[in-house]
Amino acid sequence: MTVEFDVAVIGLGAMGSAALSFLSARGAKTIGIDAYFPAHALSSSHGDSRLIRLGYFEDPSYVPLLQRAYYNWRALEIRLRTEILTTTGVLQVGAADSKIVAGTRASCEMHGLAHEVLDKAEMGRRFPAFQLDDDEIAVLDPQGGYLRPEAAIAGYLKLAAQDGAVLHFGERITAIEPGDGGVTLRSADGLYRAKKAVVATGPWIAELVPQLKAHAVPIRQVVAWYQPRDGFATEPRRMPCFLRDEGAGGSYFGFPAIGIDGVKVGRHAHFRERINPDEPNPPVNDADTALLDGFISKRVPAAAGQRVNAVTCRYTMLPSEDFLLDLAPGNPNVVVASPCSGHGFKFTSVVGEILADLALEAATSLPVAAFSFDAMNRFECGARVTDIPLG
Known part of the structure; x- marks a missing residue:
């Protein structure tokens, strides 16, 4: 028998753990699944420390998100x-x-x-x-x-579990299959049904979101x-x-x-x-x-x-070194989070809120228009990140 969840979160690093916590706190029936274990060395969410700053040189449009992130970190x-x-x-x-x-x-x-x-x-x-x-x-x-990245991730996972989330570690999701009213997730261990899925798998994101193979x-x-x-x-x-x-x-x-x-x-x-x-x-x-x-x-x-x-x-x-926080093209039941580009951890506490909004409401009041698939596809640059040779 396949258990059905309101939202499944795939990938429990910084963004996935925060999304799972926000979703569970709002009363959603959730499951979080990760191929590894929290803050593992193959991710981007470990290493004792991450910078946070308000005066954001990359673009002033990030500042309102940072102000919300500070509020959420203190909460x-x-x-x-x-x-x-x-x-x-x-x-x-x-x-x-x-x-x-x-x-x-x-x-x-x-x-x-x-x-x-x-x-x-x-x-x-x-x-x-x-x-x-x-x-x-x-x-x-x-x-x-x-x-403190490890403390943040452990904290979000602890709170998610306290709020009823199911946690699966050491299990890799190999496919997301769309269906009537939701999605089916496949792994070597079984099937999971959910109304919505959040994909936050970092360097593996293109495996589950094929639209990112040429970008992430x-x-x-x-x-x-x-x-x-x-x-x-x-x-x-x-x-x-x-x-x-x-x-x-x-x-x-x-x-x-x-x-x-x-x-x-x-x-x-x-x-x-x-x-x-x-x-x-x-x-x-x-x-x-x-x-x-x-x-x-x-x-x-x-x-x-x-x-x-x-x-x-x-x-x-990503080629623009911006974030991507959007519904998957052609599948509004899948929320995609590939937000790091080397400067995302400080936003974890607000990205988790945004992902919960997108999963439950298909929209958010927070300013994320610049982090859409459309914006990514419009971006043009002379030397694309995908042209980087294997080192």
Whole structure:
């Protein structure tokens, strides 16, 4: 006998776990299914810390979603009685006309967000961990900080279970079959019937959403941790989280010494190497460590002590590097969430709400028009992400 659910959520990483929690809290009969186990190393939802910031350089249109995300993160903390979001401030560093710095200032000014603009001398006085060139500045977002991804996912799954959700781990959904009034999900272990399905499977999303085969591309990402040379300058009260624009050299992100491994840094999208999501993450190599060692020595010298750890994970990129939150073309009973593109975790708490809206109401009042299949298909660029060679 096949049990029928109101909504089945496939993939229980950041977005799937949040969606399951919001759906279950609204009284929906839910099941969450994941091929692996929470916050596993083949996903994009682990690694101790994720940045959160309000002055969003990518596009000011993200700010209202971020404001809702902050509200939802604090609501999650209250319900869990634990800290998920820690405020340290976030520094955006680079040339005044760089994408990160200019974009952050524009976003803050458009939405009236608190921020400070600091020159090299002021940075040296207040935040001595960083090294700036003479013509560079920094924009401080005082409400920025970091999230604890493993705690967030575990918390959402705990709340979903408390609200009645059924959880299946170690089970891979191989097909979603449309039918009258819903969908049938197939796995090696059986069949599941649901009125709606939410697909949030990260690097595997194209397996269940064929419209994304030419668009959603998993790539390799590397981060490293360093024991700082100057533990005083790199502790969280004196070293905010940061983003740094290196122009043609890409953009970097980092965190103060918030754990035993020290200061964490990475380059956004790293070398943009396409990977096979069904294979283990490629190991860290000398080119990876040379890149990150060189960056931290030059730009955050106070942190450039011994490298104690380096790991690979993965991003799932869309050509525009935006999100995708929409009903599947031709199947309104399937909600698609491929929202990361390397910058999505901070939005988890609002994306979960959006996915619940789409599954239960087929619409949301939150501003997501830019994250539709139509918007994705309209996007044009000279070098598509799908042209990235396998590394």
